[in-house]
Amino acid sequence: MPKYLLLKHYQVGPDSPAADFAPMDEWSADEVAAHIDFQREVGRVLTESGEFVDAQALTEQGAWVRYGGPDAAPVVTDGPFPETKELIAGWFVIDVESEARAHEVAAWVSSAPGKGGEPIYEWLEVRPVMDDAPADE
Amino acid sequence: MTEALLRELSPQVLGVLVRRGADFASAEDAVQEALIEAHQTWAEQLPDQPRAWLITVAQRKLVDLQRSEAARRRREEVVAEQPGPGPTEQSDDTLLLMFLCCHPDLSPASAVALTLRAVGGLTTREIAEAFLVPEATMAQRISRAKRTVSGAAFTTPADIAVVLRVLYLIFNEGYGGRIDLAAEAIRLTRLLVRESDEPEVAGMLALMLLHDARRDARRDERGALVPLDEQDRSRWNTDQIAEGVRILEGALARDRRGEYQVQAAIAALHDDAQRAEETDWPQILAWYDELVALTDNPLAALSRAVVVGEVDGPLAGLRALDGLDDALGQHHRLLAVRAHLLARSGDTEQAAELYREAARRTTSTAERDHLTRKAADLRQ
Numbered sequence: 001m002p003k004y005l006l007l008k009h010y011q012v013g014p015d016s017p018a019a020d021f022a023p024m025d026e027w028s029a030d031e032v033a034a035h036i037d038f039q040r041e042v043g044r045v046l047t048e049s050g051e052f053v054d055a056q057a058l059t060e061q062g063a064w065v066r067y068g069g070p071d072a073a074p075v076v077t078d079g080p081f082p083e084t085k086e087l088i089a090g091w092f093v094i095d096v097e098s099e100a101r102a103h104e105v106a107a108w109v110s111s112a113p114g115k116g117g118e119p120i121y122e123w124l125e126v127r128p129v130m131d132d133a134p135a136d137e
Numbered sequence: 138m139t140e141a142l143l144r145e146l147s148p149q150v151l152g153v154l155v156r157r158g159a160d161f162a163s164a165e166d167a168v169q170e171a172l173i174e175a176h177q178t179w180a181e182q183l184p185d186q187p188r189a190w191l192i193t194v195a196q197r198k199l200v201d202l203q204r205s206e207a208a209r210r211r212r213e214e215v216v217a218e219q220p221g222p223g224p225t226e227q228s229d230d231t232l233l234l235m236f237l238c239c240h241p242d243l244s245p246a247s248a249v250a251l252t253l254r255a256v257g258g259l260t261t262r263e264i265a266e267a268f269l270v271p272e273a274t275m276a277q278r279i280s281r282a283k284r285t286v287s288g289a290a291f292t293t294p295a296d297i298a299v300v301l302r303v304l305y306l307i308f309n310e311g312y313g314g315r316i317d318l319a320a321e322a323i324r325l326t327r328l329l330v331r332e333s334d335e336p337e338v339a340g341m342l343a344l345m346l347l348h349d350a351r352r353d354a355r356r357d358e359r360g361a362l363v364p365l366d367e368q369d370r371s372r373w374n375t376d377q378i379a380e381g382v383r384i385l386e387g388a389l390a391r392d393r394r395g396e397y398q399v400q401a402a403i404a405a406l407h408d409d410a411q412r413a414e415e416t417d418w419p420q421i422l423a424w425y426d427e428l429v430a431l432t433d434n435p436l437a438a439l440s441r442a443v444v445v446g447e448v449d450g451p452l453a454g455l456r457a458l459d460g461l462d463d464a465l466g467q468h469h470r471l472l473a474v475r476a477h478l479l480a481r482s483g484d485t486e487q488a489a490e491l492y493r494e495a496a497r498r499t500t501s502t503a504e505r506d507h508l509t510r511k512a513a514d515l516r517q
Contacts, residue, residue, distance in 0.1 A: 050278025
């Protein structure tokens with residue numbers, strides 16, 4: 001079965017029903033709790049269906065690091081690409097029967113409740129994960 | 138030693154329990170528990186009759202499970218009926234079990250997992266590791282599969298092709314990780330051959346043996362793919378090839394050909410060539426013609442085009458690709474075959490471009506690296 005990475009960016013586009021959603025710190029405590037419960041529920045249901053591989057949330061902090069060259073310290077910045085600066089908030093990895101099923105799960109994840117309990121309609125980035133097994137000759 | 142014996146006996150014991158009328162899911166749980174007990178006690182002393190020992194213990198576990206199940210539902214405690222010995226105790230029920238585990242209501246992944254557990258005797262953890270998913274996920278996958286097939290009749294269904302497809306899926310998972318799934322698929326197919334006289338079952342075993350014989354030569358020391366024509370053929374397993382050829386000949390003699398026998402015949406012809414240049418391409422092409430006629434599979438037609446290229450030259454091979462775009466679209470293997478044929482015809486620039494595109498589209502890192510290297514070689 002193919003594995004897929006569902007990347008959560010917390011981004012909505014111009015064509016989403018919700019043009020933008022309020023930052024989470026403007027939600028009520030209950031709304032935040034409902035949102036987090038939903039993420040747990042996704043993990044539980046996917047385990048139950050035999051499709052769950054991994055889920056992680058990332059902090060907003062972090063740094064960009066690269067090799068500094070011989071005998072030089074690593075180069076550390078808070079973002080060399082201001083124009084593409086975007087947040088990866090977390091991910092699910094799932095092991096599913098088909099791409100169509102991966103899309104179905106992603107759409108469900110995107111329906112997570114936000115402010116007022118409305119779906120947030122965020123875009124999920126769905127990427128197939130490579131494995132090392134070649135097809136037979 | 139104990140391990141191998143237990144894995145051989147576990148499907149037999151499960152078969153006996155199910156044949157005696159036990160529900161499949163409970164019977165499978167009972168056998169797993171009996172196996173745990175056997176692991177603990179057999180190391181010290183092997184029972185005189187291991188099979189009978191396991192059946193007795195599994196039967197007891199089954200009764201325990203049924204009791205606790207009953208208790209949990211707050212029913213009156215019912216003592217499970219002690220079933221009498223069935224009429225077919227001697228027979229090996231592996232075939233029936235495999236049919237159950239490959240039930241058409243199951244997704245391929247579920248059938249694979251259930252077969253490895255119930256027939257292969259692997260633990261849930263081992264199966265989870267082999268497929269790189271958490272143990273809890275695999276436990277759920279297996280338990281759902283068990284529930285799905287629990288009501289199914291324990292009789293031989295019509296189509297053994299479903300079982301063969303599941304075994305071939307297991308085989309193609311290969312041998313990454315701790316569990317050698319290719320070897321496991323071969324072992325399970327051997328069990329099936331003992332119980333089925335269908336020539337395609339023998340054909341499948343021959344196919345697996347003839348492919349698996351090349352496994353040591355298929356990757357270099359860094360793990361990179363080595364294509365067939367560059368493999369060090371002295372590293373092929375000649376005993377396994379001889380066995381595969383013998384089994385294949387027996388199957389073909391029955392004169393009921395199917396796709397696995399034909400694929401095995403193709404593999405045998407490759408295995409038969411001491412050097413790549415000695416490959417009998419015209420005969421391989423004849424088998425591919427038969428394979429394409431039998432299966433109508435566009436990937437078979439794709440492989441056939443490579444062979445046409447060997448027999449009649451790359452331009453003929455390219456013509457043999459006509460019409461495959463509709464079925465295969467931008468499939469990386471179609472791009473790679475076209476690139477291969479274009480490179481041979483001298484159009485290295487377009488070939489490199491197609492290899493690069495194929496590398497972008499595969500989901501296998503080993504193939505991606507191989508295809509990228511091909512593109513790079515052409516641009517030298």
